[in-house]
Amino acid sequence: MSIKYRKDHIPKGTANNRRPGIAMQATTITIHNTGNQSSSAANERGWLTNPTNNRQASFHIAIDEREAVECIPLNENAWHAGDGSVVSSGNRTSIGIEICESGNYAQTLENAVDLVAKMLKERGWGVDRLKRHYDWSRKICPRLMYDGGSWTGWDLFKAAVIAKLDLTYNNKEDEAMEKANVIVNGKKIKDGVLINGETFVPLRAVGESIGAKISWNNQIKTATLDTQ
Template sequence: MEYVVSHIPQGTACNRRSAYKMIPTTITIHNTGNPSSTARNERDWLTNPSNARQASFHIVVDERQAIECIPLIENAWHAGDGSGVNSGNRTSIGIEICESGNYAKTLDNAAELVAKMLKERGWGTDRLRRHFDWSGKICPRLMYDGGNWTGWKTFVASVDAKLKPKEDVRMPEEVAVQVDGKKVGVGEIKDGVTKVPVRLVAEAFGANVLWDAKTRTVNITKKEAV
C-alpha cells in the first residue's frame, strides 16, 4: 500500500487545520460514509471551496493508498466531542476508512496501517477507539451490525494478529546418512530432531522393510541367514 503525505494548508477554510499541537494517546477509526469516494477524493474534499463543514481527519485509506492529510502531531476535528484538551479531537489520531471499491482490501490496508502505527508507538489494540466511543455517533458505520459491532471486533482482531511477530519458519537442514562409511541417502534436521529414511538405513543393514497401510506400521525384520 502506498503512503502519501499531502497535508492541507494551514488556514484552510472552516478551521479544518487549526494546528493545535497534539500528543496522541489513541487512534480513532471512522468510515467515510460515502460509498463512492476514494482516499484522494476525501483528501481533496478537505480543500474544496464548496465544503462548509469544519470536520477533518489525519489519514484516509482506500484499497490502493493511505493519504496523510494533517500532521499526526496536530489535532483534527473528527471525534465530535468538542475542543477540550482531553477530547478525542485533541488527543486522538483520526483514520477514515473508505467504503468504495474492494472494501475487504481497504480493511486489510487499514489494519496493516494501524498495526504499524501501534507498533511504532509501543501501543496495543487497547489504544483503538471508534468514533462512537467519543460522541455516540454510529461510526464506523459498516462495523456497527445493529449494535453488535461485529465488524469492529473483527477489525481489532485483525490488527492484533498483525501486531504479533511472525513465526520464524526455518527450512530443514539436510544431512548425509552413512552406514559403515558408505552414503546411503540424505535426511534432515528440523526443530532439533534428526529424521532419516528408515528404509534406506534398514536395508543397508540387510533388513527387510514392510509398510502396513492398514495399521500404519513400518515392520523391520532381519533377513534370515542362508
C-alpha cells in the same frame, strides 16, 4: 505496509478551521468510515480543501484499496471525534483515520489493519489504544463495523490487528482475546484470534489456502468465497 503512504497536508488557514495547527501528543487512534460509497482516499483529501465544503470536520489519514493519504500532520489535532475542543477530547488527543467505503472494501480493510498495526507498533501501543468514533460522541461510526445493534465488525477489526501484531489483548471492556493457531488441510495459515470462545480468522487467508476466489460486493456488504 505494502500500499503507498503519501503526505498531502492541507494548508494552515484552510476554510472552516479544518487545520487549526494545535499541537497534539496523540494517545489513541480513532477509526471512522467515510459514509461515502463512491469516494477514494484522494477524493477525501480533496474534499478538505473543496470550496463547496462548509463543514469544520477534518481527519488525519484517509485510506482506500490503493493508498493512504496523510492530510494533517499526526502531531496536530483534527476535528473528527465530535466531542468538542477541550484538551482531553478525542479531537485533541487522537489520530483520526477514515476508512473509505468505495471499491474493494475487503482490500481496504486489510490495508487499514496493516496501517493501524504499524502505527501501534511504532508507538509501542496495544489495541487498547484503538477507539471508534462512537467511543467519543456515540455516533454510529465506523458504521460498516456495526450491524443490528452489535459491534461485531469492530471486534473483528481489532482481532485482525492483534493477529498482525502477534499480541494478546485483555482489558476491562472486552473479554480476553488470545491468538489461535489455524490449520487448513494440514497446513498452518495466518493466526486467528479467540474472542469470547470463538475463533476468528481472515477470510482471505482461508480462501487462499484452498485456492478459492475471494470477492467483495460493496453494495450489499457481502464477502464471497468460491471454490468453483
